[in-house]
Amino acid sequence: MIKIGIIGAGRIAHVHARSVLNHPDTALTAVMEPNPSSAAAFAQTYGARPADQIEELFDQVDAVIVCSPTSFHPEHILAAARAGRPVLCEKPVAADLAEVDALETALAGLDSTVMIGFNRRFDPSFARIHELTQSGAIGAVEQVTIISRDPAPPPVDYIPTSGGIFKDMTIHDFDMARHFLGDIVSVVAIGQNLDPALAQTGDFDGAVITLVNAEGRTATITNSRHCAAGYDQRLEVFGERGTLNADNVRPTTVRVSNAELTDAQDPYLDFFLTRYEEAYIRELDEFLRALAEGRQPTPTIEDGRRALEIAEAAERSARTGTIVTL
Ligand SMILES: NC(=O)c1ccc[n+]([C@@H]2O[C@H](COP(=O)([O-])OP(=O)(O)OC[C@H]3O[C@@H](n4cnc5c(N)ncnc54)[C@H](O)[C@@H]3O)[C@@H](O)[C@H]2O)c1
Numbered sequence: 001m002i003k004i005g006i007i008g009a010g011r012i013a014h015v016h017a018r019s020v021l022n023h024p025d026t027a028l029t030a031v032m033e034p035n036p037s038s039a040a041a042f043a044q045t046y047g048a049r050p051a052d053q054i055e056e057l058f059d060q061v062d063a064v065i066v067c068s069p070t071s072f073h074p075e076h077i078l079a080a081a082r083a084g085r086p087v088l089c090e091k092p093v094a095a096d097l098a099e100v101d102a103l104e105t106a107l108a109g110l111d112s113t114v115m116i117g118f119n120r121r122f123d124p125s126f127a128r129i130h131e132l133t134q135s136g137a138i139g140a141v142e143q144v145t146i147i148s149r150d151p152a153p154p155p156v157d158y159i160p161t162s163g164g165i166f167k168d169m170t171i172h173d174f175d176m177a178r179h180f181l182g183d184i185v186s187v188v189a190i191g192q193n194l195d196p197a198l199a200q201t202g203d204f205d206g207a208v209i210t211l212v213n214a215e216g217r218t219a220t221i222t223n224s225r226h227c228a229a230g231y232d233q234r235l236e237v238f239g240e241r242g243t244l245n246a247d248n249v250r251p252t253t254v255r256v257s258n259a260e261l262t263d264a265q266d267p268y269l270d271f272f273l274t275r276y277e278e279a280y281i282r283e284l285d286e287f288l289r290a291l292a293e294g295r296q297p298t299p300t301i302e303d304g305r306r307a308l309e310i311a312e313a314a315e316r317s318a319r320t321g322t323i324v325t326l
Helices: 011-022 036-046 054-059 070-082 097-107 124-134 156-162 170-181 277-293 301-320
Strands: 002-007 026-032 063-066 087-090 114-117 141-149 184-192 206-213 218-224 232-239 242-246
Touching (some): 002 011, 002 054, 011 036, 026 036, 063 070, 070 087, 097 301, 114 277, 114 301, 124 277, 141 170, 170 184, 170 301
Parallel strands (some): 002 063, 087 114
Antiparallel strands (some): 184 206
16 A cells, blocks of 8 residues: 655645545555644545644655645655655646756755646546557647636636746646647747736736647647636647547536527536546556656656746747747
């Protein structure tokens, strides 16, 4: 049994706790969370022991999942690496590129194992599309189209702590684009301010971004912080000999037809907790398989760094109205 500890007991920690508890090879033994009531509730729900100090957590576990706010990720990854504990860390790897550089320098002499939680790579439909493109089913990839819209905006006070739409939300799509196209050489982004409440924060509430790789193959990403129909998550990969599509997922396959409408279906699954539940389980599987096989899991810190680099380029492009080259 691999003993897992969780650092930070907020929204995403509950998703990982359920994956760990349901996995046949893992036990959730400890949690470190500074908010006493969150720590107590989490510990009680999942049977994990609360730890006051990070060293106390490391003493009780074989590996950790970092679910703390983004600004703490480098500190927590480094502490785990120094304690010899493999880490699965939530995205993004850090708040900015300078912090990732400092982290990579600090990790250089250590024998660390770090995986970054870009869970969408592990979604069964997206993973199948990736497998098919790798096997040549549609020939060389020419255009990737990603639609990613949240069901509703986050609380306004979350925005200033989030790093902005590109680092908080589009970062997943940047990683997906790289997953299909490899490294990106130029970025052009249009930011939207259609929601007056979010506009006050200085952040965008929607964006359309185009990424280009060295061979001129493109990815176009459409984001919005809201979507009346639910959590809108679609992927299309267009190749020289065909197209692969993954559509939205609904709780049932029932279709309603009557005098007002035809083929009406349930709204999309409501948010990441449900839409990507299977992806988080498969992500944990990859982490554990890599540990068992003694290899580095993917996505790596370098994948996290590249996605963050694109996010910073997109922010510059949207603010200046220019194409940014990497
Ligand atoms: N992969 C995904 O789909 C996904 C989804 C949501 C969030 N995230 C990422 O997960 C991270 C956490 O997001 P969230 O939505 O769960 O946030 P959250 O605010 O709900 O939870 C964060 C928790 O960390 C605790 N915390 C604060 N400082 C800490 C510290 N120094 N040490 C340990 N814990 C600390 C907070 O008290 C809180 O309980 C963010 O980096 C976010 O980008 C990823």
